[in-house]
Amino acid sequence: MMRYRFFFLTSLAVELFFPMHYMRAECKEESSYRQYNEGTAEHVKLFYQLNHKHQTLDFVLEKKREYLSLQRKRMDIWEAVDLFDQLVDESDSDLDLPQRYHLFQTAEMLRQDGHPRWLILTGFIHDLGKILALYGEPQWAVVGDTFPLGCAFAQQIVFSEYFEQNPDLQVPLYQTRDGIYSPGCGLDHLHMSWGHDEYLYHVVKDFLPIEALYIIRYHSFYSAHREGAYEHFMNEQDKKMLPWLQLFSRYDLYSKCPEKLDLDALLPYYQELVDEFFPSALSW
Numbered sequence: 001m002m003r004y005r006f007f008f009l010t011s012l013a014v015e016l017f018f019p020m021h022y023m024r025a026e027c028k029e030e031s032s033y034r035q036y037n038e039g040t041a042e043h044v045k046l047f048y049q050l051n052h053k054h055q056t057l058d059f060v061l062e063k064k065r066e067y068l069s070l071q072r073k074r075m076d077i078w079e080a081v082d083l084f085d086q087l088v089d090e091s092d093s094d095l096d097l098p099q100r101y102h103l104f105q106t107a108e109m110l111r112q113d114g115h116p117r118w119l120i121l122t123g124f125i126h127d128l129g130k131i132l133a134l135y136g137e138p139q140w141a142v143v144g145d146t147f148p149l150g151c152a153f154a155q156q157i158v159f160s161e162y163f164e165q166n167p168d169l170q171v172p173l174y175q176t177r178d179g180i181y182s183p184g185c186g187l188d189h190l191h192m193s194w195g196h197d198e199y200l201y202h203v204v205k206d207f208l209p210i211e212a213l214y215i216i217r218y219h220s221f222y223s224a225h226r227e228g229a230y231e232h233f234m235n236e237q238d239k240k241m242l243p244w245l246q247l248f249s250r251y252d253l254y255s256k257c258p259e260k261l262d263l264d265a266l267l268p269y270y271q272e273l274v275d276e277f278f279p280s281a282l283s284w
């Protein structure tokens with residue numbers, strides 16, 4: 001107990017003085033990731049209260065109009081990585097390092113397991129859409145699990161009890177199983193809660209294979225790919241792609257480790273990989 005308290009206080013002190021620059025003593029048990037329950041940190045609960053209250057169909061449609069014409073900026077992947085590094089992800093209780101480590105760690109774990117280059121690249125860029133936060137979007141409109149709007153909220157969504165305050169609850173059509181959609185319509189017909197998945201998907205959609213795009217677009221849709229919800233909206237293509245999401249999510253989560261990667265040494269490999277798939281500037 002004393003040791004634990006010491007570790008906790010030391011971590012707290014280090015975090016206060018050197019925010020996000022300390023490393024965990026060791027990787028966690030797989031079962032200890034994504035623990036969303038009574039014991040979840042208050043700031044994570046507060047994050048989901050806001051997220052579930054404010055993500056409505058109207059909000060999502062407005063954000064799509066605002067962002068998906070991609071006229072905010074022209075920049076390459078590396079400029080986006082630099083921006084990405086400035087963020088804090090309030091929904092994530094598992095990562096304590098500077099953000100770019102999460103990209104390198106996910107990608108490196110995929111590389112070590114011999115996965116194809118497109119999948120390693122997917123790991124390397126999958127969260128770059130989080131730069132939405134630097135455009136002034138609140139965290140609840142950038143990170144966290146995603147879910148469809150315009151139909152009933154699944155019980156399997158993390159902290160689903162927080163939907164109590166969502167205005168869409170007052171629209172009877174939105175609270176039926178199919179809502180504004182039809183069964184088997186395919187996930188690409190759903191309006192997902194607004195965040196980094198959908199945004200990055202649109203930025204990179206002309207440059208990557210379909211499996212990669214699918215991972216980027218739905219990696220935060222945990223209620224579907226981890227808990228089996230919303231199957232009734234999936235078409236044949238979704239069912240084919242689902243295993244990629246499930247495989248990827250293991251790397252996304254369990255690579256969040258204090259491994260001391262030498263980012264400078266890794267850089268040439270990733271520069272070549274990025275150049276293989278992307279042009280020198282992308283529209284964001």
Ligand code: FE
Pocket residue numbers: 126127196219220
């Ligand atoms: Fe993500």
Ligand code: FE
Pocket residue numbers: 102126127252
């Ligand atoms: Fe991630």
